[in-house]
Amino acid sequence: MRLAAYNTEQGGPMQSSSEDVVQQHLVRLPNGIEITENGPVVIVGPNGSGKSRRSREITSTVHIEVVSALRNTKISPQLQPMALQQAKANFQSQRETARTQPYELTNDFDYMLTALIGEAAESSLEFLRIARSGVMPHLPPLTSLEKIQTLWHDLFPGRELRFRDYMPMVINTVAVGDEPAEYSAWQMSDGEKAALYLAGRTLGADLGAVILVDEPETHFHSLLAVQFWDAIENARPDLRLIYVTHDMTFAASRQAVNYLLANPKEGLTPIELAADSSDLAAILLGTATLSFYATHVIFCEGDSDALDARLYKAWFNTKETVVHAVGSCDMVLRSVSALSSSKLVQNLTVKGITDRDFHSEAHLNSLVAGVLPLKVHEVETLYCLPGVVAAVAKHLGVKFDRPAYEQKVISTFTDGDRHKVVLERWKVLIDAALTGVVSSVSTKTASLQAIAGSIPAIFDQSKWSFSPQALMADEKTKVESLFQSKPLDLDELLKVMPGKQLRGLPAGALGISPKTYDNLLINAIGGEDPKLVELGAELRVALKPYMPF
Structure with missing residues (x-):
C-alpha cells in the first residue's frame, strides 16, 4: 500500500523515474529467459499443467506480489479501526x-480495506x-480509495461505493421496486466483492510493482473480466501484471x-502468435x-x-484426439492454416472438417491442406442416412422398410x-467470379x-471470362439431372441437397423423439456404453463412406 507524498508546488504525487519503472518490470523465467518488454504476461495451460506451481518460480528485479486463486472475498459488516501502520503490517503479513x-x-x-481507509484519512x-x-x-x-470508487462507478453504473464509520456501503441510485437503496459490502454479489478486492490489490500497489494474479476471471462474467482488467491496466500502466488463466477468451x-x-x-515456454491472427488468438491458445x-x-x-461437434467427438473418441468447434467454415480453414504454419505447437497433427454446403467440386478440391469436406451436403445429412437409420431400427427391434424410407427422402425435396x-x-459461383x-x-x-469512367467497361459482361446466365443454366442442369437419372444415385443427391429438412424422418420412421434418436446415435458411436457396442460398430460401418477421414 502506497501513500502519495505531496508536492505543494505541483500538486501531485512524486513519481519514480521511467528508468526505474522499466527496470522493475523485468520478469525472469526459471530457465533464465527474461521478458523485458512492457505489457502483461499471460500464463495459459489446461488444468493440471502446473500453471500455478510454475508461476511461483518466476522472479523479477522487484518482489512479486501474489493474488492467490484461493482468495477470501468475505467482508466484515464493520471493519475494525486501527492505526494505518498496523493495518498495513497485517495486510503485508x-x-x-x-x-x-x-x-x-x-x-x-x-x-486491505482498513489500510485503504487509513491512507485516505491520512491524506x-x-x-x-x-x-x-x-x-x-x-x-x-x-x-487509492478514490480511484477504486471511480473504477467501481464505471464498472457498476448506478451503484456508488462509499465508506461510513469503517463500514463499506453500496448506494443503489437506480433502485426499483423492492431493491434496497443501499446495502452493506458484505451483502455484495461475488462479482462485486471480487472487483473491490482486486481493485484494492492493484490500484493500491506500489509504483512499478509486479503482481501475479491467479485466475483473474474468477467470479466475473467473461465480459466484465475483460472490462475490469482493461481498466486496471489503463489506470496503472506502471504495473507488470502476470495473469495465470485457463480462460482462453480472457487470455486473448x-x-x-x-x-x-x-x-x-x-x-x-514463451509462445508467439502470428501478427494477423488476433481474432484467432483464443482458438490457437486453447489448442496449444x-x-x-x-x-x-x-x-x-x-x-x-x-450436432457437428457432438458427432465428431464421438467418432474420434480417443485420448489422443481433440475436436474443437470454431464456428464457421472460414474459421475452420483459417484455424488449420494458422496452426499448421505456426511454431505454436509441435508434434500435433491438425485437420479440419467442413460441410459441402453449396460449393462446387472445384472449390472443395482446393481447400486448405488438411481440411476435407463431408461426402454429404452437411452434418445433418449424416443423421438421416438410410444405413444409419437401418442400424438403429435393428437395435430397437423396429421394422424398417429401407426402399420406402429412401423414396421418402427423395420426395421430401420439392420443386x-x-x-x-x-x-x-x-x-x-457468381460471388467468387465477381470478386x-x-x-x-x-x-x-x-x-x-x-477508373470511375471505366467502370461500365469493367462490368461489361461481354468481356468477362464467365457468363452468369450460363453458370445458372449449368447448375440447373446438374440439380435436375440428379432427380431424373435412372437409377437415381441417392449418395450423389445427398451431396447437393440440404439435410436439415430431412431431420424429422429418422425419428418418425422409428417412432421415437428426435432428441432420443440423436442421443442414442452419439452414445453408440462413442463406444463407452457396453450395451451399445454392437450398434456402435454397425453405425461406424454405415457412416464411414461419408466421413472425410
Missing part, C-alpha cells in the same frame, strides 16, 4: 502468506494541516501481451494448451453443443427446394476519376 502458501485461503480483505488530514498553516495547497492527488483479450505456455514437463496430452486436433464448424438449391449454388472482377480494379494505377 497476509500477502506474504498468499505468496508462500498459495494453497491456503487468504484473509486479507478486511486489512485528508495532511491537506487540512497545510491549509490551516496558511498555505493554500493544490488539491491532493487521488487516493490482453494487448501487447507476452504469452507463456505451462507444460508439466518443460515448465514455462491441449498439445500436452493430444497428438491430433480436428477443427469443425458449429459450437461445442452443436421449390430444387429451385432454391440452384440459386444458392449459382450465388456461390475477381472487382479485385482487378485495385491493380489499376490510373486516377480515381479515370
